[in-house]
Amino acid sequence: QLGDITASLHVMLSREEAGFDFTPEPITASDISSWAGGVRDSLRALLLSGAEELAPLQEGIGERLAEFSQLDGGVGTKTRVHGDYHLGQVLLVTRDWLIIDFEGEPARPLEVRRTKQPPLRDVAGMLRSFSYASLVPLMERGNADNDVLGPWAEEWEKLAREAFLGGYLRTAHEGHFLPADRDVLMTMLDFFELEKAIYEVGYERGHRPHWISILLHGIRRLVERGEQR
Numbered sequence: 001q002l003g004d005i006t007a008s009l010h011v012m013l014s015r016e017e018a019g020f021d022f023t024p025e026p027i028t029a030s031d032i033s034s035w036a037g038g039v040r041d042s043l044r045a046l047l048l049s050g051a052e053e054l055a056p057l058q059e060g061i062g063e064r065l066a067e068f069s070q071l072d073g074g075v076g077t078k079t080r081v082h083g084d085y086h087l088g089q090v091l092l093v094t095r096d097w098l099i100i101d102f103e104g105e106p107a108r109p110l111e112v113r114r115t116k117q118p119p120l121r122d123v124a125g126m127l128r129s130f131s132y133a134s135l136v137p138l139m140e141r142g143n144a145d146n147d148v149l150g151p152w153a154e155e156w157e158k159l160a161r162e163a164f165l166g167g168y169l170r171t172a173h174e175g176h177f178l179p180a181d182r183d184v185l186m187t188m189l190d191f192f193e194l195e196k197a198i199y200e201v202g203y204e205r206g207h208r209p210h211w212i213s214i215l216l217h218g219i220r221r222l223v224e225r226g227e228q229r
Contacts, residue, residue, distance in 0.1 A: 001096065001097060002090065002097050002126075002164055002167065003163065003165060003166060003167025003168035003170075003171075004167040004168070004170065004171050005097045005099065006099075006122065006123065006164075006167075006168055007167070007168045007169070007170070007172035007174075007175075008171055009082065009099055010079065010081065010172060010177065011172065011174045011175035013079050013081065014077070014079040014080075014119075014175040014176075014177050021080065022079070024077035024116070024176075024177055025077060025079075025116055026077055026078075027075045027076055027077060027078055027118060029072055032068065032069060032071055032075070033069065035068075035191070035195065036065045036068055036069045036191075038195075039191075039194065039195050039198055040062075040065060042199065043058065043061060043198055045202075046198070046201055046202055046205075049205075051201060051202075053212060053216055054219075057216070057219055057220060057223060060220075060223030060224075060226075061194065061198075061219065063223075063226065064190065064191065064194055064222065064226045065191070065194075067187060068187060068188070068190075071184060071187065074179055074180060074181065074184065075179050075184055075188060076120075076177050076178045076179045076185075076188070077118075077176075077177045078116035078117055078118055079116055079118075079119055079175075079177055080114075080116055080117075081116075081117045081118075081119055081121060081122045082104070082125075083103075083104030083105055083113055083117070083121075083122070084101065084103070084104050084105045084106070084125070085121075085122040085123075085125040085126055086125050086126060086128070086129035086132075087126070087130075087132075088129070118177075118188065118192070119172070119175075119177055119178070120178070120185075120188055120189050120192050121192050121195075121196075123165075123189060123192070124189060124192035124193040124195070124196050125196055126164060127161055127164070127165075127189075127193055128193060128196045128200065130157050130161055130164070131217070131218045133157075134153040134154070134156050134157040134160075135213075135214045135217065136211070136214065137153075138150065138153055139210070139213075139214070190222055190226060193218070193222055194219065194222050197215050197218045197219045197222065198219070200215050201215045201216075
């Protein structure tokens with residue numbers, strides 16, 4: 001249900017009849033280059049600031065960025081999006097979900113928040129939220145039960161991802177904003193998850209450094225998934 005209503009939101013925000021502010025725009029090679037460059041710059045800044053835990057993953061991250069940078073035509077469109085999408089922005093009511101808080105990422109300037117973006121950025125934000133939801137409770141319990149509960153957390157996240165993406169993709173095709181090629185779509189989704197996870201490393205280092213392991217786990221898995229493709 002959550003995947004379906006997320007896609008319905010994106011379909012609504014991509015309707016050309018809603019006016020110029022909502023008219024989808026093609027994703028260009030310049031966009032791809034700029035987004036990949038932004039992640040490289042963020043990674044470099046984190047390493048220079050002392051995030052040594054990212055150093056062993058640097059080569060794998062670079063390979064995933066290179067894979068994303070090679071994409072060219074047929075990668076979908078940019079639309080208005082939620083901009084700060086995660087489990088804290090949705091409410092489960094009696095038989096449906098409500099999406100709230102459409103101000104975008106509060107730390108970004110308003111003109112940036114109003115910029116059209118790939119809807120997959122919202123999807124990646126929700127998928128990253130599933131990772132938090134599965135791992136934070138384990139951290140709060142301490143290490144005693146992790147050997148027993150860890151596999152259950154992994155399985156829950158896997159099933160949540162599959163269910164969310166299944167619902168999303170069944171509905172999102174109505175908006176014609178996603179890449180037609182499944183492999184291209186997954187490469188882009190992996191990139192936006194990686195982008196989000198690296199951003200989260202910077203955030204958590206300043207606010208909840210004891211949660212860094214959650215981010216490293218997610219980044220490591222994204223690197224490995226790219227290697228297996």
